[in-house]
Amino acid sequence: MQTTFSENWRQRRVAWQNAGLGLLTLLLLPSCHPAGTPDPAGPTTLRLLVEADATGGWAEVFEGFERENPGITVQAIEGPAATNTREDLYVTAFLSGGQIYDLVMADTVWIPKFAVAGWLADLTDKWSEEQWSRFLPGALEGSTFRGRIYRVPTQMDGGMLYYRRDLLEKAGESPPRSFDELRRLAWKLQSPSRLWGYVWQGRQYEGLVCNYLEVLRGYGGFWISNDGKTVGLDQPAARASLQFLVDTVGTISPGGVTTYSEEESRQLFQSGQAVFLRNWPYVYPLANRPDSPMRGKVGVVPLPAQPGGQSSATLGGWGLAIAQNSPHQEAAWKLLEYCARIPVAETLYRRAGLNPTLKEFYESSPDPMVRDLHRILRHTSPRPMVPQYAQASDILQRYLSSALTRRLTVPEALDGATRETRLLLHRP
Amino acid sequence: MKRWLFYLLIWIAVAFCLAPFLWQIITSLKSDAAITAVPVSYYPAEATGRHYAELFQRKPFARYLWNSFFISTVSTFLCVGFASLAAYAIARLRVRGSRIFLGLLVAIAFFPPVIFFYPLYEMVRATGTANHSIALIVPYVTFNLPFATLVLAAFFRGVPLDIEEAARVDGFSRWQLLLHIILPLAAPAVATTALLTFINCWNEFLLALTFMTGDSAKTVTAGIASLSGGSSFQIPWGAISAAVVVSTLPLIVMVVLFQRRIVEGLTAGAAKG
């Protein structure tokens, strides 16, 4: 959509800057595809980097927006599927100071870092408090850093406990409410039937932190306080919760659980080889697909909690933020407003299987699956909103994994994690 | 060596190298349900070409292939060309300044590629060459220079001096000597270097991902990395395997072509010897 003039100009600049390679440049011109820079006179193009849109859900949303707002086009560049890699691409683009992306499709854990770096526009005052409160509390909390809001949450996830309804009913048991009960039931139901009692995600990666946080909160502990100053990993709750996970390995969970991410654990459960599974909402429709052996046999409940602890689901979630250096602040905000509407939420849920963040969506739905989801997503808690999150998480992952694979004892691992995390948070 | 033992060893070596690739082919032909079935099935019960069809329908995969091919070919050509010249100078001529050159060459090889990533990005932005093949070609040529130059230099040293003397007596100019005598003699090394350089370029990932974000500019590796499943947790195994198979076929063709050059080079050398 750019004029031939600007294209010409760019090519000439290239040729000039590579003077020594002039001939080469000529050779290359036929395969030249300059990225579209917005032409100030022409229509506005909003650019953002997203995961490939395999279901077409987002494409439908963006088309609807473009129809409603002639003159604005949304250019969703399909980046790598790996979240970390997309984060790195955004970071590189912003570090270089270029106006490359107008919007950021941002993961919860990026918000503090991007906000401190000054890459995101502060959206707090765009809406009244009442308007912001249309979102589920967890989703909003995961968009907030030091009291300011930096993104409009569009989709969210939370950890939940899947269980084999058929097996529990046959044994006359109800789903567990505490971790002790979970262990007892897993042990009881796995024994004669050669199943695994409980599968979860224990590989050294971000998902391990999500798993651990849920147990930790269930035992009444915390990792890093909200102000980002206190580390709670050396307290008894932290030890008890990690001990719970360590004890599952090789007893109610397969030894390989320390190498699993989401898909390995889902497959074990979905092929009928496990009683309980901790995973995200995406498993629900898959486990109930016509070709799934577990169709109709699966129930979900919020994760358990010990007395004195709190059942909690780690928030995973995405939302749209506006790049601070984008020249199209107004157009970008229009898109964000558009994405916070119920019909958009419905489109994304129906077509792409993304769980909306708007309270109204859940409150008005008669679908039992949506109601199940609501019970869980109502109580999501974000991971610590600190700028050094990436490193804090890496430290915790490493020590958790050390304990799970018995390279370190539980107290050794947690003391090490505490020491390194404190050092990190207090480093100038 | 006993004949049967020799063939047994060959078969073991071939199986060792081939197995994972065969596995990719099998996976690419299975349905999604069969891929994740437990226990593992070693052959697709009913083969499907769906993953291949989707590859070209959903994404401009042919375009990715062409981009990779174009960029890798130009880079290889330039890299091996420049490296041959430099290698000859290093191996046969006394040039003041060649030590600086060698130092720089080795330094590049020793620094982890990660450090070039961000400064290169700055350069690409400053020159406005993002999404332009030159943004990859220039670094690809550079990063493959150390290996290509040192390998070629080692081989040029192996070319007997008296051949050069004889050619010079016959009235060959310096350029003729280099192009018509030395390079053909070093053909196995040139072919080997070119092949490895081509594969390196074809499979480079980090820079391609960062500099080529537009769909019409992406290379195959960046294209494969952006394949995604039904949800962000699922891995689209079928599509990925199909993509790997498709993107490896051109390389297999290249290897077959270059193999022939390597063998020819060998016989040419033997005739001289």
Add this chain to the structure above:
Amino acid sequence: MNSKRSSLSDQSFGLMLLSPAFAFLLVIAVYPIFRVLWLSLLTQNLGTGLQPRFSGFDNYVRAFSDGHFHQTLANTCLFAFAAVSVELVLGLFFALLLRRSFRGRTAARTIALLPWALPTAVLALAWVWIFNDQFGVLNDLLLRLHLLEKPVAWLGRGDTAMFAVIFADVWKTTPFMMIILLAGLQNIDRGLYEAGRIDGANAWQQFFFITLPLLVPSIMLATLFRFLQSFGIFDLIYVMTGGGPGGATETVAIYSYNTFLRYLDFGYGAALIVITFLIMAGIAIVIYWPLSRARGAPSA
């Protein structure tokens, strides 16, 4: 020396030959290298609001007492030495096999190069599933062959995980070693073997007294570049284990990449890179200097 070849024309002709490659090196390499050196003397991170602040050798001092950095260095050394030595033996073995003429040699050589041609990141993803304890192919095969009694979670223990990533790397890069050695083997004059046979040398003696000594330049080059590559190993391990379990497979390249781009701790990340460079250069000099002197300096 031929009288027609004056040293002046050697000089200008040589410079002419060097200049294109030189230009590329200058354009691409010099600025990044100096930038990293300078950056390593600054503190520039989230704590300073990404603003640079000169801090002398603080970053180097910090690296000196960073236990995690030492751990990743040790992992990297173990990985690099194990992987490169196995690859050398295997690569040499493959090269010697494929050097002989037999029917189907071109096909066998092509197949032998396949692993090098496949994209690492994708293969790494496949390896994770191959090594899976419940439905991985490896366990399935070993159980069927009765080599294992119960499935092993290969990536779930420090030592087996390190073994797994080395195995995957050896599989991937042996062809690189092989093809360079193969090219080297072809430069060996067949006449030498004839002479050897006449003198009554057996196959082993031919290998140790003819093949191996003449192959030393190729071996040095191949192992040097493989050493550099494996010291900078990144994507294979990043995808296979994420550095786990418990950091047992995390390499220095992963740590410095994370420090730089994910933790945004630029100064420290740069210092880690410089230190790694110095260590690599040190190791390379210790190993290759005596060899190259013994052989009259075939390369740098």
